[in-house]
Amino acid sequence: MQFGIFSVGDVTPDPTTGREPTEHERIKAMVTIARKAEEVGLDVFATGEHHNPPFVPSSPTTMLGYIAARTERLILSTSTTLITTNDPVKIAEDFAMLQHLADGRVDLMMGRGNTGPVYPWFGQDIRQGIPLAVENYALLHRLWREDVVDWQGRFRTPLQGFTSTPRPLDGVPPFVWHGSIRSPEIAEQAAYYGDGFFANHIFWPTDHFRRLIDLYRRRYEHYGHGTAEQAIVGLGGQVFIRPNSQDAVREFRPYFDNAPVYGHGPSLEDFMAQTPLTVGSPQQVIDRTLTFREHFGDYQRQLFLTDHAGLPLKTVLEQLDLLGEQVIPVLRSEFAARRAAEVPAAPTHASLRAAKEAAMAVDPNELTDDTGELVTS
Amino acid sequence: MRTEPTRIVVVTAGVSNPSSTRVLADELAAATRRRLDAAGVAVAVEVIELRELAHALVDNLLTGFPNAPLKRAIEQVTGADGLIAVTPICTASYSALFKAFFDVLDAGAIVGLPVLIGATGGTERHSLALDHALRPLLSYLRALVVPTGVYAASTDFGARGGDTAGLARRIDRAAEEFATLVRNLPRTPVTDPYQDVVSFAELLPGRAG
Numbered sequence: 001m002q003f004g005i006f007s008v009g010d011v012t013p014d015p016t017t018g019r020e021p022t023e024h025e026r027i028k029a030m031v032t033i034a035r036k037a038e039e040v041g042l043d044v045f046a047t048g049e050h051h052n053p054p055f056v057p058s059s060p061t062t063m064l065g066y067i068a069a070r071t072e073r074l075i076l077s078t079s080t081t082l083i084t085t086n087d088p089v090k091i092a093e094d095f096a097m098l099q100h101l102a103d104g105r106v107d108l109m110m111g112r113g114n115t116g117p118v119y120p121w122f123g124q125d126i127r128q129g130i131p132l133a134v135e136n137y138a139l140l141h142r143l144w145r146e147d148v149v150d151w152q153g154r155f156r157t158p159l160q161g162f163t164s165t166p167r168p169l170d171g172v173p174p175f176v177w178h179g180s181i182r183s184p185e186i187a188e189q190a191a192y193y194g195d196g197f198f199a200n201h202i203f204w205p206t207d208h209f210r211r212l213i214d215l216y217r218r219r220y221e222h223y224g225h226g227t228a229e230q231a232i233v234g235l236g237g238q239v240f241i242r243p244n245s246q247d248a249v250r251e252f253r254p255y256f257d258n259a260p261v262y263g264h265g266p267s268l269e270d271f272m273a274q275t276p277l278t279v280g281s282p283q284q285v286i287d288r289t290l291t292f293r294e295h296f297g298d299y300q301r302q303l304f305l306t307d308h309a310g311l312p313l314k315t316v317l318e319q320l321d322l323l324g325e326q327v328i329p330v331l332r333s334e335f336a337a338r339r340a341a342e343v344p345a346a347p348t349h350a351s352l353r354a355a356k357e358a359a360m361a362v363d364p365n366e367l368t369d370d371t372g373e374l375v376t377s
Numbered sequence: 378m379r380t381e382p383t384r385i386v387v388v389t390a391g392v393s394n395p396s397s398t399r400v401l402a403d404e405l406a407a408a409t410r411r412r413l414d415a416a417g418v419a420v421a422v423e424v425i426e427l428r429e430l431a432h433a434l435v436d437n438l439l440t441g442f443p444n445a446p447l448k449r450a451i452e453q454v455t456g457a458d459g460l461i462a463v464t465p466i467c468t469a470s471y472s473a474l475f476k477a478f479f480d481v482l483d484a485g486a487i488v489g490l491p492v493l494i495g496a497t498g499g500t501e502r503h504s505l506a507l508d509h510a511l512r513p514l515l516s517y518l519r520a521l522v523v524p525t526g527v528y529a530a531s532t533d534f535g536a537r538g539g540d541t542a543g544l545a546r547r548i549d550r551a552a553e554e555f556a557t558l559v560r561n562l563p564r565t566p567v568t569d570p571y572q573d574v575v576s577f578a579e580l581l582p583g584r585a586g
Contacts, residue, residue, distance in 0.1 A: 184571050188576065188580065189577060191577075192577035203440065203441065203442070204440075214571070215574065223577075261440070262440045263439075264439065265435065265436045265439035265440050270436070270444065274445075
């Protein structure tokens with residue numbers, strides 16, 4: 001099982017001091033947080049993508065490329081990459097390039113984006129969100145798997161004899177997760193391709209996400225990728241940890257009360273009861289996180305939100321220390337002990353390459369369409 | 378033969394206790410029950426006081442999801458055979474509390490649902506708010522609003538110079554229309570988007586298979 005963090009990349013004033021970081025400070029802080037994630041033994045760092053203030057990460061592969069150069073082991077991902085407003089051709093190119101630079105330590109999560117004004121800035125319309133996500137991803141999927149693509153669709157100029165460069169590292173496209181808060185269509189899309197499904201989880205109640213994940217698992221099996229239990233599921237989570245739970249609640253409350261998205265709404269206690277938010281001791285975070293498996297079945301990736309709502313960098317780094325020292329090691333062994341034997345781990349570049357090579361050894365002809373290069377190597 | 382009683386759900390947005398809005402809602406429900414009883418239809422009436430859900434409604438507007446009590450209320454309404462919706466008129470329209478409840482329903486949640494609308498106010502000068510505010514709101518949601526809406530002002534409840542018989546007649550007429558619609562329009566079950574999947578072949582025609 002993989003553990004990591006995902007960042008929204010918001011620039012929010014610290015409600016306890018009124019101090020607002022500059023964009024430069026926030027961008028550098030995200031890099032520091034990513035490096036710290038590797039240092040404390042986490043597996044994944046994922047950045048959001050936004051094109052409006054108060055968010056900084058408009059250019060994820062630039063940021064992830066830089067982080068790739070400063071880390072050794074960390075998997076670099078997104079949460080999410082906007083499949084609706086980005087040109088799928090540019091996504092194919094950017095992430096293949098990142099994959100080469102990071103020696104395969106790359107995957108990505110597709111999302112639609114729910115900020116209405118962003119769509120027209122990129123020539124699109126939010127009311128076409130689902131059709132855009134479906135068509136654009138169908139093209140992206142081909143661009144990474146076919147060397148020469150002829151293509152025509154509703155939302156983009158046609159392609160004739162187009163080759164997306166560079167080709168994916170080792171002929172293995174980056175693993176793709178599809179992220180969603182509420183759309184059954186996106187769960188269906190993930191199931192159709194046999195891709196991963198990531199449930200944001202943090203903003204809505206568990207029973208809602210159980211229905212969404214159950215749908216994905218059922219349809220993953222329907223499309224013949226494996227059993228429902230073997231489907232590739234990722235979950236969000238949100239934690240604030242102090243050794244003593246009362247201290248955690250006292251310190252986090254002003255950040256919660258003023259947070260973007262849910263601030264000035266439900267009480268911290270209500271929100272903790274209704275969503276996976278856990279503010280408390282390391283043991284409380286461990287106990288709560290283990291309940292996710294009971295709700296959703298064995299899953300492959302757990303990402304925590306730790307750095308939003310104006311929390312100062314120093315506090316976030318302390319959170320990562322607590323996660324790395326006291327929470328994740330316990331979760332790793334507990335999840336491993338509980339996991340059913342036939343449930344796979346999260347796909348990585350190495351595992352996907354090995355699977356491809358194994359498939360080639362069985363039937364090399366099957367792969368000649370895909371990447372002639374691999375067949376001859 | 379249907380085995381379950383016909384479910385009439387009452388949504389009332391009065392905030393005082395006792396509330397004249399609740400009184401009107403109860404009278405509309407009682408008149409409806411009499412009509413359905415007379416027709417041999419078993420009736421279950423459930424009342425939702427929006428005041429009890431006030432915080433939950435604002436939280437839902439901010440977070441995008443209902444807490445458990447609000448979720449139950451929404452399910453009561455979307456699963457009803459008929460809805461009686463009553464609000465005080467505030468500043469020339471339905472109250473914010475009333476509107477908040479309809480704002481958190483999914484767009485298709487009450488399509489085809491028979492609805493009886495009612496409103497209360499200090500003076501009868503606001504009575505057209507029923508037709509200028511409540512009716513368009515419910516038409517937008519594609520509910521079936523019966524022609525007679527019932528407005529009750531202080532005079533209707535017996536203030537000096539008032540005429541309570543007029544209110545009683547309007548309640549009877551509205552209940553007759555509502556009961557007739559409820560009896561003749563069995564609701565089709567709401568589809569569950571997480572069970573009834575739109576297959577990928579429909580999402581991207583020509584691709585899947």
